[in-house]
Amino acid sequence: MLKRYLIPRFLQYLLVIFVGVTIVFFVPRFTPVDPVQQMISTIMKMGTYLDPKAVEQMTESLKELYGLKGSLFEQYINFWLRLFRGDFGPSLFRFPIPVIKLIGDSLPWTVGLLSVSTLLSWIIGNILGGIVGFYYDKRWARILEGIAMFIRPIPYYVFALIILVIFAYILKWFPLGGGMPIGVRPSFSLQFILELFRYAFLPLISMMILGIAVTLQTMRLIVSNVVKEDFVTYARAGGVKKRIITFKYVIRNAMLPQVTNLALSMGQIFSGALITEIVFSYPGMGTLLYNAIATGDFNLIMGIATISIVGISSFILIIDLLYPLFDPRVRYR
Template sequence: MNFVKRYLLPRLIIYFLVIFIGITMVFVIPRFLPTDPVLQTIARIRAQGAYMDPEAMQKTIETLQELYGLKGSIWEQYIKFWNRFLRGDFGPSYFQFPTPVIVLIKQSLPWTIALLLTTTLLSWILGNVLGGFAGYFSNRKWGRVLDYIAMIIRPMPYYILALGLLILLAYIFPVFPLGGGYRIGMRLTFNLDTIVTLLKHAFLPALSLLLIGIFVWFQAMKLVVQSVKTDDFVKYAEAGGIKPATIARKYVIKNAMLPQITGLALSLGQIFSGALITEMVFSYPGLGTLLYNAIFTGDYNLLMGITTMSILVVTTSILVIDLLYPLFDPRVRYK
């Protein structure tokens, strides 16, 4: 009972409060954009040569406002928005009308999950392992070499690295495709040819995310380890004759991993940074490309749907890490 009242309940309250505030901001911010999606739709229809008398145009505008959730006052729109959200309905997309937003998200989400989950976990594991040993054995030559490489790659913007890889490995040396998630006209079936094709198309965007991610974690872990290895318990272990590799693995790196675990949960928000830009560069059919199209076309519903999904994923991952944190740090206790 103490666990529920003093540990679980406060975190659940904060969790739902963050989701409520975040989704409210998602509703409010797009309505400050200078574009009106309903008028844009009418202008598109008229640009195609279709004639509409004033009465038909007014009815069309009212129908579109109802479909897009823009009918009535801001408060009425807000209530309707929450009703739709609780049903998992974000309405139709503007620029791919009348396809529902949830359908577009379901089509793009597996691509982003496959790309992001793989690269995030691999970069986190490799970066922390390399950074941990490089921080403890700071006088080793290989550690200094990795540090020099990190100083070159780490400050490099995602899009510069992605463009460099694209030019080098897809244009000058055409080893990998220039873009996309699969061959044009290809039918996705579960066989060896499909798997190889998907891996070839995903390799360059994954590599650009991996290289940056590994050295971000590498530098962060190295700094934490260099701080931890000066603690008294490390000196005591060294004085006790324990092998340096054992001290690094079982004592130093294990303690230095605690802030990195929290960072792992926060890194899932990459859809708004490196993943978005990388998917744009490689025309990868994930949520990043979909989000870019939503911003570019002023697609309120699609923008709100993708942003809401990101809020839910990030807040849920942080909650899970927070609840599991006592398993990683024995100093933390449920009170």
């Protein structure tokens, strides 16, 4: 069990993180943008005079802060050493606040939005997809799949904008953006929790509807094959109620591939969450990444990309290790 199942997957997990973080390190360094010169130019545009000696000293200090001192190999080694300490350096547009502090403030918002929307859309989508697949000869089932087929190709940002315009701008049922009312302090009171839900409802529902549409269609295709199996035919011939066949036999067996799809779709949903947060000005990683790209914040972009790689890889590893608990055909060998 340990040698043939756990260790290979853990090594693969480490390899994915190593390759991903290495790409995160090299890609920004091959771009024409120099964060040090960009910051010095920003300071000088404000009317601050800097003599050449001061510029030279500032350049050396900023290179140290941004991890750009020394050769490329030395930068790479220092990058990993700083990474193990959780040190991504200071942010540019929120200088001198450390990147890890900004990520720590924004990450809970994204994790909360992402985890709830992912799990709910996965559960609801699988149940609806199983019912639609089993009762596909019914008119309402074909209509439901037609709606899912219409919604699925819509990009995240377009769907989010549609919902925002209708429910926040026209109907004014929900706020246009943000994560909580201005000036309100976080607490465990019922009023604060309801306000959090009110602000998170539109980004949550926009991700859920698209996720449900994708999961429903996938589940419907899997169920269309499961209903042809001999054990389903035997259950029908034996007079077992359709409700029991649907949930206990068909959906239960069709759920096994969907456990893997849950892990594989995590990366796609994560990218969709970032875009959705930008549309709704939600104070998560998406909004933070947008500000980092807009200001050319070298350290913050690398920090967000690294945290994303580690988070998605960890989630996939957990699902992979738990999969044998769902599928009795897979054993720890």
